[in-house]
Amino acid sequence: MNVTIKDVAKRANVAPSTVSRVIADSPRISKETKERVWKAMEELGYYPNAIARSLASKVTNTLGLIMPRSTEEAFSNPFFPEVMRGISVVAHREKYDLLLSTSGNKEEEKEAVIRMVKGKRVDGIILLSSRTTDELIPWLRDEKFPFVVIGKPLDARGVYWVDNDNIGASKLATNYLIKHGHREIAFISGSLEYVVSLDRLDGYKLALEENGLTFKRELVEQEEFSEDGGYRAMMKILERAKPTGVVVTDDVMAFGVIRAAIDKGFRVPEDISIVGFNNIPLSAFANPPLTTIDISTFELGIKSAELLIARLKQKEIESDHIIVPVKLIERKSCVSR
Amino acid sequence: MNVTIKDVAKRANVAPSTVSRVIADSPRISKETKERVWKAMEELGYYPNAIARSLASKVTNTLGLIMPRSTEEAFSNPFFPEVMRGISVVAHREKYDLLLSTSGNKEEEKEAVIRMVKGKRVDGIILLSSRTTDELIPWLRDEKFPFVVIGKPLDARGVYWVDNDNIGASKLATNYLIKHGHREIAFISGSLEYVVSLDRLDGYKLALEENGLTFKRELVEQEEFSEDGGYRAMMKILERAKPTGVVVTDDVMAFGVIRAAIDKGFRVPEDISIVGFNNIPLSAFANPPLTTIDISTFELGIKSAELLIARLKQKEIESDHIIVPVKLIERKSCVSR
DNA sequence: CACCTATATGAAACCGATTGCATCCGTATT
DNA sequence: AATACGGATGCAATCGGTTTCATATAGGTG
Numbered sequence: 001m002n003v004t005i006k007d008v009a010k011r012a013n014v015a016p017s018t019v020s021r022v023i024a025d026s027p028r029i030s031k032e033t034k035e036r037v038w039k040a041m042e043e044l045g046y047y048p049n050a051i052a053r054s055l056a057s058k059v060t061n062t063l064g065l066i067m068p069r070s071t072e073e074a075f076s077n078p079f080f081p082e083v084m085r086g087i088s089v090v091a092h093r094e095k096y097d098l099l100l101s102t103s104g105n106k107e108e109e110k111e112a113v114i115r116m117v118k119g120k121r122v123d124g125i126i127l128l129s130s131r132t133t134d135e136l137i138p139w140l141r142d143e144k145f146p147f148v149v150i151g152k153p154l155d156a157r158g159v160y161w162v163d164n165d166n167i168g169a170s171k172l173a174t175n176y177l178i179k180h181g182h183r184e185i186a187f188i189s190g191s192l193e194y195v196v197s198l199d200r201l202d203g204y205k206l207a208l209e210e211n212g213l214t215f216k217r218e219l220v221e222q223e224e225f226s227e228d229g230g231y232r233a234m235m236k237i238l239e240r241a242k243p244t245g246v247v248v249t250d251d252v253m254a255f256g257v258i259r260a261a262i263d264k265g266f267r268v269p270e271d272i273s274i275v276g277f278n279n280i281p282l283s284a285f286a287n288p289p290l291t292t293i294d295i296s297t298f299e300l301g302i303k304s305a306e307l308l309i310a311r312l313k314q315k316e317i318e319s320d321h322i323i324v325p326v327k328l329i330e331r332k333s334c335v336s337r
Numbered sequence: 338m339n340v341t342i343k344d345v346a347k348r349a350n351v352a353p354s355t356v357s358r359v360i361a362d363s364p365r366i367s368k369e370t371k372e373r374v375w376k377a378m379e380e381l382g383y384y385p386n387a388i389a390r391s392l393a394s395k396v397t398n399t400l401g402l403i404m405p406r407s408t409e410e411a412f413s414n415p416f417f418p419e420v421m422r423g424i425s426v427v428a429h430r431e432k433y434d435l436l437l438s439t440s441g442n443k444e445e446e447k448e449a450v451i452r453m454v455k456g457k458r459v460d461g462i463i464l465l466s467s468r469t470t471d472e473l474i475p476w477l478r479d480e481k482f483p484f485v486v487i488g489k490p491l492d493a494r495g496v497y498w499v500d501n502d503n504i505g506a507s508k509l510a511t512n513y514l515i516k517h518g519h520r521e522i523a524f525i526s527g528s529l530e531y532v533v534s535l536d537r538l539d540g541y542k543l544a545l546e547e548n549g550l551t552f553k554r555e556l557v558e559q560e561e562f563s564e565d566g567g568y569r570a571m572m573k574i575l576e577r578a579k580p581t582g583v584v585v586t587d588d589v590m591a592f593g594v595i596r597a598a599i600d601k602g603f604r605v606p607e608d609i610s611i612v613g614f615n616n617i618p619l620s621a622f623a624n625p626p627l628t629t630i631d632i633s634t635f636e637l638g639i640k641s642a643e644l645l646i647a648r649l650k651q652k653e654i655e656s657d658h659i660i661v662p663v664k665l666i667e668r669k670s671c672v673s674r
Numbered sequence: 675c676a677c678c679t680a681t682a683t684g685a686a687a688c689c690g691a692t693t694g695c696a697t698c699c700g701t702a703t704t
Numbered sequence: 705a706a707t708a709c710g711g712a713t714g715c716a717a718t719c720g721g722t723t724t725c726a727t728a729t730a731g732g733t734g
Contacts, residue, residue, distance in 0.1 A: 062436070
């Protein structure tokens with residue numbers, strides 16, 4: 001079998017508890033004993049069993065990551081890897097590992113969370129995005145389990161979250177088109193099941209209102225978060241209206257929107273201007289290069305991990321949420337009219 | 338405290354061992370008892386503690402994922418998320434979770450593996466790419482720990498691996514340029530520390546040889562796997578030679594190569610043709626759209642996870658390695674001469 | 675009717691750590 | 705000299721399961 005704490009104890013002529021204390025570098029153990037134990041560990045090639053340690057101490061040094069939708073789908077939108085990149089930088093710095101749940105749909109997602117929480121496999125959880133109908137958030141809150149949500153939840157009472165100012169960001173995008181002389185501005189978002197979609201719709205409406213433009217239902221469409229989703233949404237809008245500008249809340253969708261516009265015989269940006277969201281790497285290389293709202297995706301990951309870990313370490317936390325700034329990246333997908 | 342197996346046992350008037358057997362759905366327990374126990378579990382809201390279970394059974398139902406280089410860097414090349422997408426599909430299907438190590442450099446990477454293996458946190462490991470100097474592979478082999486490598490290792494004895502035929506793929510790319518009349522063909526790869534770079538260099542040499550072209554050292558350059566790396570490599574080559582075609586073993590690097598060519602006053606593809614590798618999503622949208630070797634990244638993930646799990650389940654395995662096919666995607670970054 | 679054999683369940687050891695409490699010893703205090 | 709005290713370490717319970725082996729009961733056999 002493997003080398004255990006008992007073998008080390010025997011070799012160093014001490015009790016297992018002493019070895020345990022040496023591992024934790026407890027000040028209660030004398031320098032000499034520590035050295036004897038270290039030597040024994042070295043000689044035997046001892047390495048602590050993390051599982052046993054977790055069982056006894058109830059700490060795993062692991063963070064759980066819950067992807068929305070299927071894990072497969074999540075990895076195909078560059079937003080998620082980028083968020084994970086941020087999370088992993090902090091996790092590494094703070095010596096945490098990351099446990100990825102692999103789920104296929106909403107039920108399995110719930111199950112994955114239960115597996116992590118009730119199975120005591122993680123110390124805390126990061127939800128990579130929040131739905132309006134999310135049962136997870138109330139459930140985690142009731143369980144009093146530490147978690148952080150990326151994306152402001154509908155009901156934010158007692159939950160820690162990290163997000164952009166989505167209403168503001170959407171106003172920014174819409175105002176940009178308005179300032180460039182557009183008056184018929186369409187708005188395409190992902191499913192209204194996601195809070196982020198709702199907020200951005202609100203921002204769009206506010207911008208119109210503040211500029212004395214009327215909101216027209218036929219200029220608004222929701223679809224799946226994908227290139228095809230964007231394509232379908234734009235097709236539907238073009239069949240019933242004639243926008244000169246479009247705000248699309250996801251760059252991947254925006255590519256579909258451009259494709260639809262071209263298929264319908266419009267030129268981008270000459271006939272239709274487009275503003276996207278997220279500033280994914282592809283956006284700079286698209287044809288035309290996409291004007292988009294950079295939401296600091298990497299930073300969202302960083303901040304969410306920091307917030308969660310601060311909570312786990314019972315550090316003083318200034319606020320239960322963090323707003324990450326956005327900025328507009330001007331490229332070539334918009335023209336003045 | 339939490340509900341444990343003992344609470345359930347008490348409530349159902351059985352011994353803890355019986356409850357354990359009910360959880361495992363052992364045929365040794367009578368239908369009636371099972372039902373009584375299930376009811377008790379239901380009523381108490383019992384959920385098994387995965388950590389305790391792992392400790393006793395020595396099974397974690399978790400696969401460890403080891404990224405090369407820093408975790409942060411890995412997430413910024415679309416290759417890795419795509420591989421992970423494949424892995425996560427299989428992991429989910431087979432009911433495994435994924436543990437991500439977060440490391441910053443080679444030493445930490447080794448440490449992360451030790452933490453996983455010696456800490457008994459995972460049942461098996463997938464190495465997302467192999468270095469020539471990799472100490473990990475011999476170490477894991479000596480430990481007799483189940484693992485699979487994406488990318489054929491230099492010394493493949495006793496190692497399970499999944500890869501493309503990199504020599505063939507590189508010949509394919511080089512031959513494509515040769516067939517289009519190119520004779521001065523440059524070759525840019527990532528560090529020769531990676532086996533994949535070596536193999537592709539070999540494929541390039543072979544293609545030259547088979548077509549009676551001479552290999553010229555000044556047409557070959559290695560650099561870091563990044564857009565900047567590609568830029569620097571191409572700059573160095575253009576200062577000493579005049580290629581009409583370039584094989585670049587990574588699309589992200591290829592973007593840098595294009596940028597360098599343009600900065601030096603060349604047009605792509607009119608003056609210099611370029612073939613990339615990986616077919617990342619961006620490639621189709623680049624300017625010009627990139628002709629590239631599609632290496633079925635997703636499939637690499639799928640196969641590696643399947644191979645590992647088959648090994649864990651002691652299934653019959655036909656071969657200790659799997660070759661995933663490649664194909665050339667023709668776009669607009671090459672012209673005939 | 676004594677003996678054997680399944681079948682169903684329980685008792686207890688074990689997995690490899692952590693931790694509260696007890697103990698031992700040497701030195702300072704009164 | 706008796707008491708107190710603090711430092712260093714050990715004992716044993718505990719975390720929440722799994723698994724081996726033993727036992728009890730019922731039914732079958734000669």
